[in-house]
Amino acid sequence: MNIEGKDYKVSFDGRGTLTMSGKLAAMTEEYEDIEDFFEKVIEEVSEANTTELILDLRELTFLNSSGIKTICVSLVMEADDVDGLCLKVLCRNSLTWQVETVPTFKDLMDNLEIVFE
Amino acid sequence: MTNDKDNVTEKLQKRIRQLEAALGIVADHSGKTENRMRKQFEVVSETIPVPMIISDENGKIVFANLNAQKTFGYSPEDFTGVEASSLYDNPEKWKLFLETLANREEVSGFRVELRKSEGPVFPAALFSREIYFDGQDCVLTIVHDLTEVMALEKQLRQTQKMEAVGTLTSGIAHDFNNILTVIFGYAQLTDSLLDSDKDREKKEYLDYVVKAAIRAKSMIRQMMDFCRKTEKKKKLFHISAIVGEVVKMMSDLTRSDIDIRSDTRDKDMFVKGEPTQIHQMVTNLITNSVHALSDKGGKIEVILEKADITEKQRGEILIPKPEPGIYARITVRDNGPGIGKGIIHSIFDPFFTTKPVGQGSGMGLAVVHGIIRGHSGYVSVESGLGEGAAFHCYFPVTEEDDENAEPDAETERVGKGDESILLADDEPMVLGACSKFLRIMGYSVTSCSESMKALKIFKNHPEAFDLVITDNIMPEMSGTELSKEIRKIRPDIPIILITGSLFKRESDLKKAGIRAFIQKPFDQRKMGSVIREVLDDGKKV
Ligand SMILES: Nc1ncnc2c1ncn2[C@@H]1O[C@H](COP(=O)(O)OP(=O)(O)O)[C@@H](O)[C@H]1O
């Protein structure tokens, strides 16, 4: 299951890994599709009683603030509501935006693990 | 029940806290992203080698890159908040620019005159687009400064004009000289048929004819000088000697309420070229200044100094664009009425003059320009209405021992002597100037403004003189007649005739015992060397 835009791709492998890659600089309206996509992912993992959801951002080089809002509200905060689910975010040290922004996700979810490489 | 309610409340409160946190994260992220983009933008804008300006909807400048600050002369702080319209020489043009931008969404190559903070105006082409910047609709403008391009264009036009005049002149100058010779010839013939008492008035009118013809002749001479390709072999000479000579000559010839001063700040500079041409050039410049001061009197300064052309001066120099380096700079500056913006770009054009017919040929500065170019030099003018005028002439300086060239020995040798001279000229101004020249050269001079009187003096002391110099056109007795009379008294005495033209055949001159002639207008150098030639020639025989 995936969504593809001009410069980006969001995909879910159906088990526990959600991958975002490319450059995401869409406007708020365009993020509605991605929000729906995240909703479906959360539904799937909670139905399957998955204990770990991996969010792989290592190939996502750029994300604008609307994108951050979508991840915070539609993914992290929703994942926090699923009992017993841990969210593991894979990041890259070389991408400044990730170094600056991803650690703040911890404010939204206790059961969150961030891995930088 | 209560438990459930508490649960929901708790969940809602948590949601609210989370949303608040999320808002913080988003705001923080967007701030950082924007900062980064802003930084990238700044790197780009500081790197591009052209002025770039962003103005907001109200026409206030919100951003100007380093190059724009330099070009317009504003500090970064002063720049923000400046009205874009104030950068336009003509604010109407700014409105037109906005209209064009609104109609086409982009503007490309919009030609305008822009104004720097200190006032100077320069030509430019604008390239613009609407952009979203710092949270508002703005206009991004790139400025292409056309100053240099236009200077090159102008230089090309100037060269073409000069060439056209050159071709024209060499063709007609020859014919003109022939026509003038006829005028001189018949004027002289008519003059000899007139009686000096009865026809006094007629003689006077004839004199006007001759004087006008002399002026025409000197104009043609100037045009020929201007066209003559410098095929003459160039030599090294001491530029300060020439400048000093011209200043001396001009101040002798100029009314006393015009003060001509020379200031030689660097004496030992050698320039390669033709000294007579430099002489001519300085003469032309001083003549213009004298004319500019003729209403009220004033001050003329002639400064000679070593100067390097720096970047700053490169900007103000008109023709052509110079190479940086060390130059001998001759500045002729006056405190006259100055030259207005409207004509300053035309003054070097051949035949451009603001003077009434008969007073200006419009060739003076064209000749100056031609001479300077022939010496691989540069000329600039610094003037404005009411600000006086300064002409700066730059000549490449040559090292003395360059190419083993001898500094011009002639300059030193020319015209020194201690002989005794009888000088006759009816024009007191010319007489005064000539006798001053001669005394400066070391001669002892007896000067006389009437030919009859001159003859009387000679009759009384024939052995007291080594040489006679006489003007030709004089009332009572012409120079040729005077010569004949003098030769009757002392056949061996050398005589030099000053003439406005060459209407005499050389055999006629010989018959009258005239050894040489000096053609008007002449300069001190010319006079000095002719005198030496005549005197030294006499000694050899
Ligand atoms: N020192 C000066 N002050 C004011 N105007 C000047 C000066 N020198 C030159 N000009 C202006 O430049 C014009 C051209 O000068 P020039 O080529 O020497 O021709 P001309 O002297 O015969 O008019 C002059 O007519 C005058 O308007």
Ligand SMILES: [Mg+2]
């Ligand atoms: Mg002149």
